[in-house]
Structures are given as C-alpha cells and as structure tokens.
Amino acid sequence: xxSSEALGHHISGFVDGEGNFTIAVFKQRESRLGYGxxxxxxxxxxxxxxxxxxxxxxxxxxxxxRHQYNKDGFKRMPQFELRIQSHKDCLLKLIPFFDKYxxxxxxxxxxxxxxxxxxxxxxxxHLTRKGLLKIIEIKKKMEQGRSKKGRKSVPIDFxxxxxxxxxxxxxxxE
Amino acid sequence: xxSSEALGHHISGFVDGEGNFTIAVFKQRESRLGYGxxxxxxxxxxxxxxxxxxxxxxxxxxxxxRHQYNKDGFKRMPQFELRIQSHKDCLLKLIPFFDKYxxxxxxxxxxxxxxxxxxxxxxxxHLTRKGLLKIIEIKKKMEQGRSKKGRKSVPIDFxxxxxxxxxxxxxxxE
Numbered sequence: 001x002x003s004s005e006a007l008g009h010h011i012s013g014f015v016d017g018e019g020n021f022t023i024a025v026f027k028q029r030e031s032r033l034g035y036g037x038x039x040x041x042x043x044x045x046x047x048x049x050x051x052x053x054x055x056x057x058x059x060x061x062x063x064x065x066r067h068q069y070n071k072d073g074f075k076r077m078p079q080f081e082l083r084i085q086s087h088k089d090c091l092l093k094l095i096p097f098f099d100k101y102x103x104x105x106x107x108x109x110x111x112x113x114x115x116x117x118x119x120x121x122x123x124x125x126h127l128t129r130k131g132l133l134k135i136i137e138i139k140k141k142m143e144q145g146r147s148k149k150g151r152k153s154v155p156i157d158f159x160x161x162x163x164x165x166x167x168x169x170x171x172x173x174e
Numbered sequence: 175x176x177s178s179e180a181l182g183h184h185i186s187g188f189v190d191g192e193g194n195f196t197i198a199v200f201k202q203r204e205s206r207l208g209y210g211x212x213x214x215x216x217x218x219x220x221x222x223x224x225x226x227x228x229x230x231x232x233x234x235x236x237x238x239x240r241h242q243y244n245k246d247g248f249k250r251m252p253q254f255e256l257r258i259q260s261h262k263d264c265l266l267k268l269i270p271f272f273d274k275y276x277x278x279x280x281x282x283x284x285x286x287x288x289x290x291x292x293x294x295x296x297x298x299x300h301l302t303r304k305g306l307l308k309i310i311e312i313k314k315k316m317e318q319g320r321s322k323k324g325r326k327s328v329p330i331d332f333x334x335x336x337x338x339x340x341x342x343x344x345x346x347x348e
Contacts, residue, residue, distance in 0.1 A: 006183045010278060013187025016224065050190065050279045104184060105224045 004057075011057050012101035014050065019043045019107065021114035023139045025132070037126040037135055039118050041084040041094055051082040058097055060089035090118045113138045178231075185231050186275035188224065193217045193281065195288035197313045199306070211300040211309055213292050215258040215268055225256040232271055234263035264292045287312045 020042045028036035044066070045051055051063045061084035068079050084090060095118060098111055117126075117135050125131030194216045202210035215235070219225055225237045235258035242253050258264060269292060272285055291300075291309050299305030 006179075009180045009183035010187035010190070010275075013184035013189075014191050014278075015187075016184070017188050017191030017219070045191070045279070047280050053278060101184075104188075104227060105219070106221050 007053075007057055008097070008101040011054050012098070012103060014054065015043060015098075016103050016105045016107055018045060021107070021110045021142075023114060023117050023135065023142065025136060025139065032127060033129060033132055035132060037117070037121055037132070038085070039087060039090050039114065039121065041090060041114075043082045045080055046077050048080045051080050055082050058084070058093055060084055060086065060093045087118065087121060091122050095119075110142050113142050181227075181231055182271070182275040185228050186272065186277060188228065189217060189272075190277050190279045190281055192219060195281070195284045195316075197288060197291050197309065197316065199310060199313065206301060207303060207306055209306060211291070211295055211306070212259070213261060213264050213288065213295065215264060215288075217256045219254055220251050222254045225254050229256050232258070232267055234258055234260065234267045261292065261295060265296050269293075284316050287316050 022040045022042065024038040024040070026036050026038060027034065041061070043051060043054060048063060055061045055063060061082050064081045064083055066079045066081050068077075084094060095115055098115075102108065103111055117138055120126060120131055120135060126135055196214045196216065198212040198214070200210050200212060201208065217225060217228060218240070222237060229235045229237060235256050238255045238257055240253045240255050242251075258268060269289055272289075276282065277285055291312055294300060294305055294309060300309055
C-alpha cells in the first residue's frame, strides 16, 4: 500500500476528530456591501508534531501556539493549532484533499457546506447581496446541532470589532 | 486501494485524536496480592455513528451513552463512548489492529506501554509482586506529561471503592 495514501486516510481520520471548517462574515468598509467573507480550517492539538505532519501532508497552513487559561486564570497545557486561512489554499489544496480522503463523521456535512462557500467566494458570489445571504444561511446551517458553547448567538461572526450588524439584520426581515 | 485498508488508516487517525488507552489497578480481595489489573480502550465522541463504525472495524466493544453535566448542573450535549473492556479483545483484536495501522501522535507511546501491560496480563505476570509493580510504573509513565485534569494524584486507579492503598504505598518505600 502506498504510504502517502495511508497517511492521507490517517490525517482525514484525525481531522474527523479534531478539525474545524469555519466561515466568518465580518464588517469590511471597503467592500461594496460592507461585509467580507473569510473561510478557515483549524485543527487543534496539545502536540505540535502531528500538526506539522498534517501541514506537510496538506501542503499549506501554519502551526500556532495558543495559550489557554481556565476560568480560575491558571494556564492550561499549551495548545497548538494548525490554521489554514488562505482562500487559495482552501480552494486548491484542502478541497482536493478532502474530496479524495473523505471524512466519515457528520463533519463531512460541515465540509461540504464550507466547500460550497469556498467555491462561491472563488466565483466572487460573496460580493453580491444574494450570494452573501446564501453564505450566511450556510453558516447558520453549520451551527445548528452544535453545542451551545460552539454556537453563536448572532448569525454571523465578526473579525475585528464585535458590533451588531443592523444592516444585515434588516436584510433578514425583508 | 482496498477500502478496508483505507478505513483502517482513517480509524487509526481518528483514535490518534480521540482515543484513550487506560490501565487500572484496583482492590480485589480474591486475588493473592489483593489487587487486580484492568485494561481498557475508550473513544469518546458526540456522534454515535462514527463509534459504531469504529466498533465494526475493530470487531469488538460496545457503544455507551454518557450524559455529562456542566458545573452549573446543566446537561451538556450527549456524549457517546466506545469502550473495549475485554482483555481478550484488547489482546487479540486491538493489538493486531494498532500494530498494523500505526498511531502517529505521542499516543503511540501510550499504546506501546498499554500493549506491554496487556501482554503481561495475558502471561499472568500481574499476579506476581514484581509484575504488578512494573505495571504500576508503566501506568505512572503513561500519566506523565498529561494535563493535571487527566493525571491522577495517586499512582493507581480504583474501581469500586476509592480508598488509599496503604499496602501498595509501603511497597514503593521498600
């Protein structure tokens, strides 16, 4: 058996447990609609090595150190994160990988919705009102069924300033 | 590529993220030394299906529902656990599986120490004082480097009554 194939399946299994496909909609003054869309893939783990290996297999991303604190302020074990934030890498590296080495948990649904979004952004559809609303709907769908902690109380994430988004909220009412 | 091979690697990757190999030493009146040794393999996940699939691939174990509560008493999302508690299954099914589909994280060290214990128990070495002490040393080694939450304050687990073990503690002093 080809060892790179074996590694591909192994990493896919690891992501099934530890990976996250995320979409963020955020305020962006310079864009026509006032909002930007950001896609990201994250895998967290206490151990750096497996994330470096995952990065190598996927051919992109960067491993970051993330210090976490408990409620009582005590530092927890260091946590590492592999983050892939480049839209190009998501489109050209992650999608071919996860189409080949399929996920087996419900995370696959998240992946497929995320993939749709990545492809919409590639076609510039997030720059249209219709496209942006569709992406927000996708994002809501991905958040359904998650634990309260993981679910957002508002339909959209904000990168930078964490304000309410009155304009978008009006859109929903129309 | 053989799809059962692919599944094997996928499940190994999943276990690299979510699995746990554990050893428990507990009071057992009927045994000569007064202590028994128990080996177990556990994988936890919010989703039952992937655990049922893992069970199928490994050819043993049972999926249990585990309700968890937050500190404030609120029920968290249900959590499922695949547990393999039979020593025979650990020896004859898990060891061949994880020897073939190798783990890639530091969990592999845990697995190798656990495997040594399973094989020692199969040879009845846990029934000797020397063997039992070696198993306790292995267990301590596995707990080193884990987060405080995962680490035990005493060198041994107790199934049933959670008492101190004065006899064993004296053994360490010798």
